[in-house]
Amino acid sequence: MTILKAENISKQYRLGLVGTGTLSHDLNRWWAGIRGKEDPYLKVGSVNDRSTKADSEYVWALKDINFEVQQGEVLGIIGKNGAGKSTLLKILSRVTIPTTGEIKTKGRIASLLEVGTGFHPELTGRENIYLNGAILGMSKAEIKSKEAEIIDFSGCERYVDTPVKRYSSGMRVRLAFAVAAFLEPDILVIDEVLAVGDAEFQKKAIGKMQDISKGDGRTVLFVSHNMAAVKSLCTRAIVLEHGKTVFEGAVEIAINKYLDIDKTSLDFTYFKDRKGNGEIKIIEASVSGFSEEQVPQSSKKFKIKFKLENLNRYNATEVAFDIRIDDNIGQRIAWLSTTLLERNSNNIVEFIIFEIEKLNLNKGVYYVTTFILVNNELSDWIQNAFSFEVVEGDYYGTGKLVPSHQSKVLMDFKVEYL
Known part of the structure; x- marks a missing residue:
């Protein structure tokens, strides 16, 4: 039942004012009603995109x-x-x-x-x-x-x-x-x-x-x-x-x-939804499997490559780069950080590549959040910056695949029978 x-629910608001607006607008509405006409201000109004500059004094919230x-x-x-x-x-x-x-x-x-x-x-x-x-x-x-x-x-x-x-x-x-x-x-x-x-x-x-x-x-x-x-x-x-x-x-x-929504592009040059001082920031990212053309596959080599804009020419010892990998409902699956490994290079940081020799993510769509610190100050942080898809693979080499609803993460293990 x-x-x-x-x-056909729609809701229109007038930007910047409380009430319906000016007396002239109220009179126009009244006169349209007297003549049996439609409210003239229902024909105007811009799309409700909070991040863009208004091109109309009316907006359609719905x-x-x-x-x-x-x-x-x-x-x-x-x-x-x-x-x-x-x-x-x-x-x-x-x-x-x-x-x-x-x-x-x-x-x-x-x-x-x-x-x-x-x-x-x-x-x-x-x-x-x-x-x-x-x-x-x-x-x-x-x-x-x-x-x-x-x-x-x-x-x-x-x-x-x-x-x-x-x-x-x-x-x-x-x-x-x-x-x-x-x-x-x-x-x-x-x-x-x-x-x-x-x-x-x-x-x-x-x-x-x-x-x-x-x-x-x-x-x-x-x-x-x-x-x-x-x-x-x-x-x-x-x-x-x-x-x-x-x-x-x-x-x-x-x-x-x-x-x-809005997560299909891997070009971050003009990406607005980010935080930090921007001393180092991501301008491009790419995801690949065991070759540059291959999509990521369980059990195969996996790489995420970031191209950076390094305004003040910082080297690896001054930069901490973290990535968080979440599943499609926002649950954290993995966290990778350059701080967990040695950072003794004096090379100027222009690219950072995270590489996993044997990808242990199961079939599914995953979302990457990026986080960059420069000398312990936030430089660039993008929540759910982009997504990538992993296709199923024979992780255990037995010809048997693990259903994705059973496990998001695949683990190497041994069984002994005594």
């Missing part, structure tokens, strides 16, 4: 979003910062209205969009439980029957009769999530706020959301930058980019699509 349907959610489904909504995820959740939660389009829902919606959403800071934790329950349309008796479970799950029993304004951000998230989860909404909407909680609570929260969807048959909409959480929790995912849907479907494909 379809429990939520979004039809543009023509369409999807359906079935009862008991967990839908992940992923994308870069500024892609429109939070705006979409605010529209779904009725916090704001869409400029165009319509949301159709069945049942109660509980939202956790920001730390302390819906909490009154002067009221105690216990009083806020009853306030939130009343907002959801629950009777006092219904709330009271859930009160003990909410307090126990939140882990805030000692402070439950203390005003919320004295809570830490983590405590607020704990109590707010417990309230939203236990007061039995038909649709639970969760933004990135769970990242504020500690690891133990995040694990509890994800387990509770799984129980809500699988056990109780309720629906969850989940926004997160934690791809491991998205993969373990969600049954389907939507990828947003610049306010538009670029993919909707299987979770693993969606995660790969999200990670691959």
